[in-house]
Amino acid sequence: MTQIKVAIIYHSGLGHTAYQAKAVRDGAQSVECSEATLIFAGDAMDRRAELHASDAMIFGCPTYMGSASAGFKEFMDATSRIWLAQGWRNKVAGAFTNSGNQSGDKLSTLYQLMTFAMQHGMVWAGLDLPGGNNSTRGGTEDLNRLGSWVGAMAQSNTDQGIDGIEESDLRTAYRLGARVAQVAVALNSANTLDHKRSLPF
Amino acid sequence: MKIAIVGAGPSGLFLAKLLRRQSERFEIDVFEQNAADATYGFGIGLLGSSLKFLKAADEALYEDVLKISSKGDTMMVAHKGEQVVIGVDESVGIERIRLLNLLQDHCRPLGINMTFEHRIENIDTFKEDYDLVVGADGVNSVVRNAYSDKFQSKVTPQKNKFAWYATEKVFDHMSLIFEQTEYGMMIAHAYAYRQDRGGFVVECDPETWDRAGFPDMSNGETREFCEEIFSDYLDGHPLMSGELTWFTPNIVRTPNWHFENVVLIGDALRTVHPSIGSGTRVGMRDADILSRAFEEHRDDLDAVLATYKKNRLAGSDFFQKAAVQSIAWYESIDSKLHFDPVTFAFSYMSRTGAIDYERLRKTDMDFVRAFEAAPSPISIQG
Numbered sequence: 125m126t127q128i129k130v131a132i133i134y135h136s137g138l139g140h141t142a143y144q145a146k147a148v149r150d151g152a153q154s155v156e157c158s159e160a161t162l163i164f165a166g167d168a169m170d171r172r173a174e175l176h177a178s179d180a181m182i183f184g185c186p187t188y189m190g191s192a193s194a195g196f197k198e199f200m201d202a203t204s205r206i207w208l209a210q211g212w213r214n215k216v217a218g219a220f221t222n223s224g225n226q227s228g229d230k231l232s233t234l235y236q237l238m239t240f241a242m243q244h245g246m247v248w249a250g251l252d253l254p255g256g257n258n259s260t261r262g263g264t265e266d267l268n269r270l271g272s273w274v275g276a277m278a279q280s281n282t283d284q285g286i287d288g289i290e291e292s293d294l295r296t297a298y299r300l301g302a303r304v305a306q307v308a309v310a311l312n313s314a315n316t317l318d319h320k321r322s323l324p325f
Numbered sequence: 326m327k328i329a330i331v332g333a334g335p336s337g338l339f340l341a342k343l344l345r346r347q348s349e350r351f352e353i354d355v356f357e358q359n360a361a362d363a364t365y366g367f368g369i370g371l372l373g374s375s376l377k378f379l380k381a382a383d384e385a386l387y388e389d390v391l392k393i394s395s396k397g398d399t400m401m402v403a404h405k406g407e408q409v410v411i412g413v414d415e416s417v418g419i420e421r422i423r424l425l426n427l428l429q430d431h432c433r434p435l436g437i438n439m440t441f442e443h444r445i446e447n448i449d450t451f452k453e454d455y456d457l458v459v460g461a462d463g464v465n466s467v468v469r470n471a472y473s474d475k476f477q478s479k480v481t482p483q484k485n486k487f488a489w490y491a492t493e494k495v496f497d498h499m500s501l502i503f504e505q506t507e508y509g510m511m512i513a514h515a516y517a518y519r520q521d522r523g524g525f526v527v528e529c530d531p532e533t534w535d536r537a538g539f540p541d542m543s544n545g546e547t548r549e550f551c552e553e554i555f556s557d558y559l560d561g562h563p564l565m566s567g568e569l570t571w572f573t574p575n576i577v578r579t580p581n582w583h584f585e586n587v588v589l590i591g592d593a594l595r596t597v598h599p600s601i602g603s604g605t606r607v608g609m610r611d612a613d614i615l616s617r618a619f620e621e622h623r624d625d626l627d628a629v630l631a632t633y634k635k636n637r638l639a640g641s642d643f644f645q646k647a648a649v650q651s652i653a654w655y656e657s658i659d660s661k662l663h664f665d666p667v668t669f670a671f672s673y674m675s676r677t678g679a680i681d682y683e684r685l686r687k688t689d690m691d692f693v694r695a696f697e698a699a700p701s702p703i704s705i706q707g
Contacts, residue, residue, distance in 0.1 A: 136682040139675040146697065150704035162697045166683065195683065283650045285675030286668075287661055294703045 125157045128179040128308045132301070135165035135185040135196035140280040140289055141222045145184050147294040148220055148276070151301025152182065158305040165199040172206070180216035180249075180308035182301060183240070187223040187233040200240050213245035214318060216311060218304035219275035220297055222289070224282040226270070234274040249307040250274055251300050256292070265292050267299065276300035326351050326624060329455040331445060331468050333357035336591030336608030337461030338428035338439075343382065343616035345435040350624075354455075355439045358462075361429060362422065367491040367567070368518025369424065370499065373398075373415030375606040382613045386431055393423045395517045398688075401498035402670035403558070405505075409670040410498055412689030418499075418518035424605075448472075457626060458587045459615075461608070464575055466593035476589065478579040483598075484656050486534045486571050488547065490525040494562035501673065502558055503658070509533030510658055513555050525564055527551050528655065534571075544570045574598060576649065582637075583630040590615060595641060598648035607644050611637060647677040664702060667695045 130152040136142035145162055152160035163171055165185065175181065185196035192200070206212060219237035221230050238248055250273045256266025263269075269292050270277040278293035280286075328344065330337045333355050344351045373396075380387040394417035401410050432439060445451065448471040451458050460468025469476050495517055502513040512528040529537070539547060548564050577596045582589055591608030598604075615633045622628035654676035661672050670692075674680050686693050 138678055139671065139680050139682050139685075142682055142696070143671075143701070146699075147701040147703055150701045154704070164686065166686075282678055283646070283653070285654065285678060285680070286672050287654075287657075288678075291703060294701055298701070298703060 125309065125313055128158050128305065128312050129174075129177060130158055130160040130180045130182065130301070130305050130308060131163055131175055131178040132160060132182045132184065133163050133165055133168050133175070133199065134183075135193050135199070137186050137188070137193060137195070139286055140278075141184060141186045141193075143286040143289060144220060144222050144276075144278045144294065144297045147297040148182055148184060148301035151298035151303075152180075152305040153301070154298075155302050155305035155309060157309055160301065160305065165196045168199050169202045176211065178215065179312055180218070180304050181212070181241075181246070182218045182220065182304050183237045184220040184222075185233065185237075187221045187228050187230045190229040190232050192221075192233050192236050203244070207244055210245050214311075215244075215246050216249050216304055216308040217241035217244070217246035218249045218251075218300055220278070220300055221275065222278040222280055222293075224280060226279055228279070230270075230277050231272065231274065234272065234277070238274055247307070247311065249304045251276055251296070252303055253296065253299055264290055267292060268296050269293070270296075326457065327455045328353045328457045328459065329451050330355045330459045330461055331448075331451075332460070332462030332466075332591075332593065333359075333361075333425070333429070333439060333441065334461060334463060334591065334608070335424060335428060335605045336612050337459065338425070338432055339383075339386075339609045340459060340461065340590060340612035340615060341437045341439075342386070342428065342431050342435065343612060344619060345432070345437050346383075347616060347620060349436075353437045355432070355437060356443045356445060357439070357441045358444045359441065361439070361441045362426070367489070368418055368420050368516065368522070368524040369605045370516050370518070370524075371417050371419065371606055372603075373417060375603070375610075376417065378610055378613060382616075386427070389427055389431075390419065390424065391417070393427060394419050395519060397497075397499060397517070399498040401496075401500040402666070402673050403500070403502040403504075404664070404666045404669040406557075407666040409666050409692070409695075411670060411674065411692045413499075414684075414688060416499060418516050418523075420518045420522070452585070452587060456586060460587065460589040460593040461591050461612075462593050464577060464592045464596050466589065468587065469577075469579070469589055469593050472584065472587060475584040475587070476579050476581050478577055481576045481578070483574045483576060483652055485528050485530050485652075486539070486573055488527040488551065488566075488570050489572075490527065490548065490551070490564040490566050492523055492525045492559060492562050492564050493521060494523065494525075494559050495521065496523050500558070502555060503669075504554055505662070506533075506537070506554055508537040510662070511537075511551075511554050512655065512658075513551075513558070515558070525555075525559075527555075530656065530658075539571065547571070576645075576652075578645070582634045586626060588615070588630050588633065595645055596648070597644050598652055603644050603648070607641070610640065650677045665699050667692075667699045668702065671696045 255271035281288035
């Protein structure tokens with residue numbers, strides 16, 4: 125099988141989402157024939173060749189004020205020329221987000237990132253994990269304890285650094301990374317979709 | 326207006342200078358229980374950014390403070406014997422006694438009366454004799470304690486024990502050393518405050534403290550023990566101690582900042598914590614804001630004191646919250662010991678939830694790259 129490339133494009137305000145992004149990267153890297161790279165959103169347009177060459181992209185940012193952080197939105201808006209040319213069509217996409225609040229309306233951000241990927245003609249890969257912490261036998265240590273299938277959610281306490289993220293959320297992020305990479309490997313071996321295009325920019 | 330300032334530390338002296346410079350209608354008497362050349366602690370660390378307000382408030386003092394400071398823009402976190410150096414915003418170290426002497430030199434020509442080795446016996450007389458009494462007398466404030474029913478302060482002792490030393494070993498970086506010993510985790514905070522001198526503060530939790538046998542050790546034995554534990558970092562330099570060896574910091578919180586003609590500033594009002602190194606800065610900023618309130622409201626004391634609290638409260642709470650979070654990080658150190666040195670250092674940097682990731686990418690991209698490259702701890706555990 126040929127090697128596939130997964131780019132994790134992330135933004136982080138206080139370091140927590142960067143920590144989540146690392147778990148996503150490690151999950152994507154764990155899949156056979158998959159190579160994963162972290163790219164900071166602010167650098168992503170300077171590294172667009174790597175994005176063009178990728179088979180999958182995973183978008184991640186903190187949820188601020190109920191939507192994607194400004195640093196990530198800046199990257200989204202900067203991709204409009206690629207979108208016009210449908211340069212990322214048929215690449216696989218997934219997303220993750222983190223906030224201080226348990227909900228924090230994180231689903232808005234995941235929808236926003238999914239819409240972004242859909243506009244780019246990408247193929248969405250969600251999270252294939254049963255919901256956790258939803259029964260008397262459940263607890264915060266459960267995978268997908270925040271119960272989202274559009275993408276991976278994490279919650280990190282506002283009075284702590286990176287050790288304030290639940291380990292279960294990092295494991296959930298890891299599983300999302302693996303899932304997106306697996307879908308990319310499968311699509312790539314089916315070899316029916318053309319998703320790598322040479323773009324003039 | 327007659328003002329008594331109790332305590333000739335950085336906040337008290339700075340307030341005296343700012344007020345007297347503002348107007349000669351202020352007759353200011355500063356009272357200090359210690360001698361003019363005595364001081365507690367050896368050196369202080371200030372973030373470069375914290376000097377901005379000082380420059381705005383008193384440019385001459387700011388220039389003089391810079392002259393007696395050692396500057397640095399790196400910190401080092403040592404964990405599992407590995408030293409991780411991180412580029413950070415500029416910070417300065419100052420020998421505390423030199424800062425106090427400098428402030429005294431700035432106060433003297435303005436006609437501020439400074440009385441040293443004077444212990445306040447009856448604060449009520451002060452309250453009657455002066456138009457305003459300022460408690461700038463530190464964490465164990467006599468003024469605050471005399472009117473505890475008015476100020477309603479809450480004093481919470483912290484868990485960990487601290488020992489304050491100086492050393493001639495010159496640390497190139499503001500250093501945090503985490504040394505796993507057979508007794509438990511021992512931590513050293515080291516920083517230069519002079520070209521040939523640095524502060525070296527040893528910290529451990531009470532369980533480690535017991536297991537190491539510190540309760541039964543003399544000061545000399547304690548010092549030798551600490552020298553031995555941190556010998557890899559001290560390069561054979563001895564530790565030098567003041568009068569006091571172990572202490573447990575208190576967190577002071579005060580809901581009422583003032584009543585009638587009495588007001589608190591600095592550590593007397595609220596403490597931060599040695600681990601965020603902001604006590605001096607926070608206290609001097611109190612003085613700055615109180616002085617500005619006088620500029621605004623002149624001799625309307627009620628308005629002055631109300632404005633002081635209104636304008637200072639948010640900033641004060643911010644620093645105290647950061648201090649409490651920082652303490653919590655140290656007190657839960659065991660949950661982070663499995664981190665690799667880079668992740669551990671990042672965890673430290675992010676502990677108050679106030680690290681700016683984009684800023685860190687500017688001050689030290691190599692460190693951020695190393696953090697990105699290090700596997701997530703969950704991947705290692707499987």
